[in-house]
Structure formats: C-alpha cells, structure tokens
Amino acid sequence: MRPFKYTRVDSLKSAIKELNGNAQSRILAGGTNLLDLMKEDVERPEELIDITHLPYSSIRSLSQGAAKPGVLLDALGKNAGTANHPLIRSQYPMLSQAILAGASAQIRNMATNGGNLLQRTRCPYFYDVAMPCNKRTPGSGCGAMEGFNRMHAVFGWSDKCIAVHPSDMAVALAALDAKVLVQNRSGQQRRLTFDEFFRLPGDAPEKDNNLQHGDLITGIELPASNFADHSYYAKVRDRSSYAFALISVAAGFQLNGKQIRDVRIAMGGVAHKPWRALTAEKMLKGKEANEANFKAAAKAEMAAAKPHEYNKFKIELGERAIALALTKALNYGS
Ligand SMILES: Cc1cc2nc3c(=O)[nH]c(=O)nc-3n(C[C@H](O)[C@H](O)[C@H](O)COP(=O)(O)OP(=O)(O)OC[C@H]3O[C@@H](n4cnc5c(N)ncnc54)[C@H](O)[C@@H]3O)c2cc1C
Numbered sequence: 343m344r345p346f347k348y349t350r351v352d353s354l355k356s357a358i359k360e361l362n363g364n365a366q367s368r369i370l371a372g373g374t375n376l377l378d379l380m381k382e383d384v385e386r387p388e389e390l391i392d393i394t395h396l397p398y399s400s401i402r403s404l405s406q407g408a409a410k411p412g413v414l415l416d417a418l419g420k421n422a423g424t425a426n427h428p429l430i431r432s433q434y435p436m437l438s439q440a441i442l443a444g445a446s447a448q449i450r451n452m453a454t455n456g457g458n459l460l461q462r463t464r465c466p467y468f469y470d471v472a473m474p475c476n477k478r479t480p481g482s483g484c485g486a487m488e489g490f491n492r493m494h495a496v497f498g499w500s501d502k503c504i505a506v507h508p509s510d511m512a513v514a515l516a517a518l519d520a521k522v523l524v525q526n527r528s529g530q531q532r533r534l535t536f537d538e539f540f541r542l543p544g545d546a547p548e549k550d551n552n553l554q555h556g557d558l559i560t561g562i563e564l565p566a567s568n569f570a571d572h573s574y575y576a577k578v579r580d581r582s583s584y585a586f587a588l589i590s591v592a593a594g595f596q597l598n599g600k601q602i603r604d605v606r607i608a609m610g611g612v613a614h615k616p617w618r619a620l621t622a623e624k625m626l627k628g629k630e631a632n633e634a635n636f637k638a639a640a641k642a643e644m645a646a647a648k649p650h651e652y653n654k655f656k657i658e659l660g661e662r663a664i665a666l667a668l669t670k671a672l673n674y675g676s
Contacts, residue, residue: 361558398561400419401423421455440577441514477543491650497648498617504650506614509616510577536616540615568604572594576663591666595668621642
C-alpha cells in the first residue's frame with residue numbers, strides 16, 4: 343500500500359473543509375472496500391478523512407405519530423445494526439434480508455450504510471491493475487467486453503463498460519424508493535432519488551454515481567412502506583454465503599384481495615446500478631397475484647436484456663429469480 347495522510351474529523355464542517363482542501367482525499371467510513379482497493383493499488387488516495395466520529399449513526403422513525411412513518415438511516419449506521427433494527431425488520435423486511443445476504447457477519451459489523459452504496463464494482467478487470475479498464479483508467483479499454491464476462495451486465499451497459507454494481511442493500515433500497523441525503527462542499531443539502539444518485543456507464547464509466555468530490559452522504563431516507571406483508575429478497579450466487587450476486591431480486595407488493603394494488607421490483611447483478619424492473623411492475627399492477635402472472639412479467643422484463651458471450655444464462659436465471667422472489671413475497675410469513 344502507498345503512504346497516505348490520515349485525518350480524523352469530529353464535525354461535518356471540518357469533514358467538508360478537509361475534503362475540499364485536498365482533491366486527492368477520500369472519505370474513510372468502515373473501510374471494508376476502500377482499504378481493499380488501496381491494497382490492490384486500484385485506489386491511491388493521498389489522504390484519508392476518517393468520518394467515523396461524526397454523529398450520524400442512528401436509525402429513527404420520521405414524522406413521529408404518523409400512522410405509517412418513514413425511517414431515516416444515518417450514513418454511519420452499521421450494516422449489521424441496520425439489518426437487525428426492529429423498525430427495519432418489521433417495516434422493511436426485504437431490506438433486512440438483502441443486507442444479511444451480503445458479505446459476512448464481521449464485514450457487516452464494520453460496513454456502513456453510506457459506504458455500502460459507494461462500494462465499487464467487483465469486476466475482476468477493475469481489480470487487476472495489469473488489465474485495461476475504463477472504470478479504473480479512463481480510455482484504457484474494457485477487458486471484460488471480450489473477456490470472461492460471466493458476472494457482467496445485461497441491461498444498460500455501454501461499449502465502455504459492462505461492470506455491475508455489487509451492493510445487495512442498494513437493490514432493496516431501490517425497490518423501496520429510498521432517497522440519499524447529501525451534504526455538498528458549500529454546505530447545501532440535497533435529497534437524491536436512486537435514479538438521480540446512480541449512473542449508467544455511458545461514456546464516463548469511471549463515475550459510479552452523481553456525487554462530486556467533497557460531497558458527503560449523511561443519511562438514507564425510506565418512505566413509509568406498504569410492502570412489509572408481501573416482500574422478499576432473492577439472491578442467486580455461486581456459493582451460499584460470502585459471494586456477490588449473479589442475480590438478485592427485491593420484490594414487494596401490496597394486495598387488494600387477490601389483486602396487486604402496487605408493486606416494486608429491483609434487480610442486482612444485471613446493471614451498473616440497481617435496476618428497477620419497470621416493465622414487470624407495469625404488467626403486474628392491477629393483475630391477480632399468481633404464478634402465471636409472475637412468470638409472464640418476469641419474461642417480459644428479461645426480454646430486453648442484451649447479454650455477452652458468457653452471461654447469456656442470466657436471461658433465464660433472471661426470469662426464474664423474478665418469479666421466485668414474487669412467489670416468496672406472496673407467501674411471506676405463511
Ligand atoms: C469479502 C467481502 C465480501 C463482500 N460481499 C458482499 C456482498 O455479498 N454483498 C454486498 O452488498 N457487499 C459485499 N461486500 C461489500 C461490503 O458490503 C462493502 O465493502 C461495505 O458495505 C462498504 O462500506 P464501508 O463503510 O466499509 O465503506 P468504505 O470502504 O469506508 O467506503 C467505500 C467508499 O465510499 C466512500 N464513503 C464512505 N462513506 C461515505 C459517506 N458517508 N459519504 C461519502 N462517501 C463515503 C469512501 O470514500 C469509499 O470511496 C463484501 C466485502 C468484502 C470485503
């Protein structure tokens with residue numbers, strides 16, 4: 343690892359000041375991704391700004407007293423504490439399941455909510471500094487395009503990058519219509535939808551999201567959810583634990599009798615960002631919640647997929663995973 347300066351800050355103001363003072367600085371939260379990338383020589387920060395002493399580690403109900411309040415997850419809340427929090431387990435079970443499907447208990451104890459959204463792709467060509475990668479070194483090419491692209495994107499990719507976003511938590515948050523709270527370098531706060539926050543690779547795959555240097559995530563806002571009774575996070579992976587998703591699906595719906603009143607589906611392992619399955623959602627709204635409709639919606643969603651040499655299997659896997667997640671959501675709790 344290369345030498346770097348370490349600075350610990352104890353207020354948001356000093357964090358922003360330090361970040362703005364050095365364009366080559368990086369925020370250190372749990373460090374479970376950043377330090378790995380530094381050891382691999384992918385990330386080469388001059389300075390780490392340790393924000394772990396900032397007062398952003400709680401989880402609380404928004405709009406106290408409302409029949410169905412939303413929830414605010416502070417950015418420095420740990421993944422383990424978030425997954426096991428009673429508010430999350432009872433109101434957002436798919437989020438709890440998604441977090442617990444990721445990494446290992448030790449990593450979840452260390453990893454933070456903000457850091458989880460900003461973890462970088464696990465594309466092996468990004469990690470291997472001897473290989474070309476437009477995400478790591480813009481303009482160098484994409485080793486995955488003609489390489490072993492089994493894990494890679496089938497939606498929304500560009501000729502510059504076919505990497506996928508690795509986070510499980512972010513997939514459930516996308517399905518739950520979460521918003522990311524960001525404090526910028528001049529002290530202003532923004533509230534970004536997931537669509538505004540994450541990016542597709544396009545011509546600038548080095549950017550995973552629309553944050554600027556000096557922006558700091560302070561929290562993640564969850565709106566009140568109507569999906570707690572029927573929701574599920576399905577993760578398909580090569581090993582039963584400690585592995586990233588080949589494909590994952592966060593699915594939740596609200597029923598009116600047997601009819602689907604409202605539905606949310608998001609996928610992981612298929613795109614550069616958590617992918618909302620809008621075609622499937624549209625097909626299912628107003629329909630009866632049954633296996634035939636789930637399968638038809640899943641097929642329609644995956645019909646638009648554009649696979650590569652080694653990931654053609656993701657089309658059928660995606661269809662099956664969407665149908666599975668919806669069926670499990672229908673029978674959730676029974
Ligand atoms: C072996 C292993 C297996 C894993 N398996 C999975 C898995 O199956 N599923 C999964 O989803 N994840 C998995 N992970 C990834 C893990 O979830 C992430 O490493 C973790 O969530 C990152 O959080 P962190 O707080 O440690 O981030 P850090 O490493 O501290 O930071 C990550 C990035 O975010 C930036 N950052 C952090 N906090 C903020 C903030 N508040 N504002 C602005 N920028 C910030 C940092 O500068 C850095 O660029 C795995 C990790 C490992 C090491």
